[in-house]
Amino acid sequence: MKKVIKYLRPYWVFALLCPLAMILEVAMDLVQPQLMSDIINNGILGSGPMDENLAYVVKTGLFMLMYSLIGCAGGIASAAFGTVTAQKLGNDMRKDTFNKVMHLSFQQTDKFTTGSLVTRLTNDITQIQQFVAMSLRMFVRTGMQFIGGIACLLMLNVNFGLVIAVSLPVQLAVVTLIMRRAAPLFGIVQDKLDKVNSVVQENVTGARVVKAFTREEYEIDRFDRANTDLMTTNLRVQRLIAILNPILMVVMNASVIAIILIGGLQVEARAMDVGSVMAAVTYITQILMSVMMVGMMFQQVSRAMASAKRVEEVLDTQPVIADGDSADSEITEGRVEFKNVSFSYPGFGGKPVLKSINLTAEPGQMIAVLGSTGCGKTSLVNLIPRFYDCTEGEVLIDGVNVKDYEIDKLRGKVGVVLQKSELFSGTVSENIRWGDDGAPDDEVHRAAEIAQADSFIQGFNEGYDTMISEKGASLSGGQKQRMSIARAILKKPKILIFDDSTSALDLSTEAKLHAALRENLKDVTVIMIAQRIASVMRADKIAVIDNGTICAFGTHAELMETSDVYRDIYYSQMKEEGV
Numbered sequence: 001m002k003k004v005i006k007y008l009r010p011y012w013v014f015a016l017l018c019p020l021a022m023i024l025e026v027a028m029d030l031v032q033p034q035l036m037s038d039i040i041n042n043g044i045l046g047s048g049p050m051d052e053n054l055a056y057v058v059k060t061g062l063f064m065l066m067y068s069l070i071g072c073a074g075g076i077a078s079a080a081f082g083t084v085t086a087q088k089l090g091n092d093m094r095k096d097t098f099n100k101v102m103h104l105s106f107q108q109t110d111k112f113t114t115g116s117l118v119t120r121l122t123n124d125i126t127q128i129q130q131f132v133a134m135s136l137r138m139f140v141r142t143g144m145q146f147i148g149g150i151a152c153l154l155m156l157n158v159n160f161g162l163v164i165a166v167s168l169p170v171q172l173a174v175v176t177l178i179m180r181r182a183a184p185l186f187g188i189v190q191d192k193l194d195k196v197n198s199v200v201q202e203n204v205t206g207a208r209v210v211k212a213f214t215r216e217e218y219e220i221d222r223f224d225r226a227n228t229d230l231m232t233t234n235l236r237v238q239r240l241i242a243i244l245n246p247i248l249m250v251v252m253n254a255s256v257i258a259i260i261l262i263g264g265l266q267v268e269a270r271a272m273d274v275g276s277v278m279a280a281v282t283y284i285t286q287i288l289m290s291v292m293m294v295g296m297m298f299q300q301v302s303r304a305m306a307s308a309k310r311v312e313e314v315l316d317t318q319p320v321i322a323d324g325d326s327a328d329s330e331i332t333e334g335r336v337e338f339k340n341v342s343f344s345y346p347g348f349g350g351k352p353v354l355k356s357i358n359l360t361a362e363p364g365q366m367i368a369v370l371g372s373t374g375c376g377k378t379s380l381v382n383l384i385p386r387f388y389d390c391t392e393g394e395v396l397i398d399g400v401n402v403k404d405y406e407i408d409k410l411r412g413k414v415g416v417v418l419q420k421s422e423l424f425s426g427t428v429s430e431n432i433r434w435g436d437d438g439a440p441d442d443e444v445h446r447a448a449e450i451a452q453a454d455s456f457i458q459g460f461n462e463g464y465d466t467m468i469s470e471k472g473a474s475l476s477g478g479q480k481q482r483m484s485i486a487r488a489i490l491k492k493p494k495i496l497i498f499d500d501s502t503s504a505l506d507l508s509t510e511a512k513l514h515a516a517l518r519e520n521l522k523d524v525t526v527i528m529i530a531q532r533i534a535s536v537m538r539a540d541k542i543a544v545i546d547n548g549t550i551c552a553f554g555t556h557a558e559l560m561e562t563s564d565v566y567r568d569i570y571y572s573q574m575k576e577e578g579v
């Protein structure tokens with residue numbers, strides 16, 4: 001909750017005006033019963049001549065109308081100030097939370113889960129907004145109605161105090177009892193909502209796979225379970241809340257009857273007039289209504305507390321991968337060195353995925369990384385742009401530990417073509433310009449030419465202005481790979497990493513790509529992961545990875561001489577291709 005107050009601070013003027021306007025509304029509400037009592041006593045039941053009585057009714061009635069218009073204006077102003085405060089606060093909070101999410105490292109977003117982050121950013125912040133808007137108005141309203149109501153009631157007749165003395169403790173006890181049971185459920189509701197969001201998010205992004213495997217029924221079932229779970233918890237909360245108001249209404253009605261009874265006796269004894277009894281009925285209703293409001297507010301407070309805790313968890317997370325100290329270190333050459341690097345994923349049972357890796361890539365060299373699936377190739381290259389940090393040893397670029405660079409400077413010089421090509425909805429050139437927003441057209445075309453993408457892009461009806469649908473669904477696998485390569489090249493990196501990024505290209509296109517890279521990116525260090533020997537033969541050096549360690553390192557010719565593993569891969573692949 002401390003954070004909510006911090007976010008409220010910039011809008012303190014609105015936050016203050018809101019309850020002030022509300023005071024006006026409630027004050028007018030408190031005056032009305034008194035005027036009504038006057039109308040009854042001096043107008044309707046007045047002892048004067050008929051037309052005098054009527055004139056009194058009209059005059060006082062006009063006053064009542066005027067007061068209620070003032071009250072209405074106060075109410076509108078209060079609602080407006082409250083809404084502005086809540087919306088602005090929510091907007092700031094959402095911005096900061098999103099910012100935080102963008103800077104979290106992979107392992108942290110993995111821990112929160114995407115679905116939960118979505119709920120926290122949307123639904124949880126909305127809960128907090130609703131709470132702020134309501135509490136700014138209701139705390140004042142309820143307090144004034146409660147205290148003012150009691151004061152006005154006792155002023156009418158102290159005997160009414162008896163009714164308050166009995167009904168108030170009963171109401172408070174009911175509210176406390178029910179809210180204590182409901183409060184812990186609000187957090188659980190949000191967690192269940194996370195699950196629903198996770199299933200939706202996974203299925204919407206993976207719609208193609210779901211259809212390909214005709215898993216619709218299974219997934220609908222999975223969604224059904226999460227959804228029913230959410231409903232059940234919500235129903236448990238609502239059941240509790242549903243019994244709250246009717247019980248309070250019973251107490252209220254009993255209190256009204258008691259007031260009429262006591263009032264009647266007082267009128268009989270000539271200690272009170274009828275109008276005042278009517279006013280007393282209105283006051284007791286206001287007092288007990290305010291207790292009902294407290295019940296509602298408890299509900300909002302517990303909801304908001306649960307949500308605030310969840311949003312604060314995100315805001316308080318410190319990104320584990322943060323900027324290093326040497327702010328002025330720049331990558332100028334692109335020499336990559338792994339020194340005794342070991343790595344294990346958090347939550348992977350501590351089992352090392354990489355063990356004592358030593359590897360050097362000189363500027364301008366093309367180093368290939370070869371190995372069976374799951375041996376740790378992606379994990380190895382992920383350490384260079386610090387998608388993860390190594391657990392032991394160090395990764396150096398130009399002799400400086402990657403942890404010491406500023407993240408933006410480091411990633412700005414390392415181009416990565418991921419194993420899975422991710423494109424975004426937009427035109428071809430917009431997608432390539434992800435590498436560099438401001439690049440002129442001829443640079444974009446040049447990058448596409450090197451990536452062997454220019455020819456197929458020119459073949460599109462609208463060339464570089466062709467729209468690509470979401471996630472690049474309108475392109476073939478090989479086209480997507482080449483677009484991703486063009487995007488990385490446009491960035492003009494010093495180090496360029498291809499994670500199995502040519503797997504969908506035929507051998508001749510791949511050979512052309514290699515030749516173009518050699519010719520155009522002479523001083524760029526290229527690290528190329530591949531499964532096919534044919535893709536790595538032309539590299540300056542080849543590192544063969546087996547089970548998380550480098551088991552052989554050298555040129556194709558050297559490895560054919562010295563490495564059994566390499567020779568095995570070579571002959572098995574050559575056999576497949578019928579050579």
Ligand code: TTP
Binds near residue numbers: 374
């Ligand atoms: P990778 O490094 O992804 O293996 P790879 O790139 O060599 O495999 P492929 O050719 O199929 O792309 O994975 C090495 C091990 O690390 C594997 O057992 C899975 C595990 N792993 C995680 O636990 N978390 C992760 O985020 C990744 C990427 C891998």
Ligand code: MG
Binds near residue numbers: 378379419500
């Ligand atoms: Mg991989």
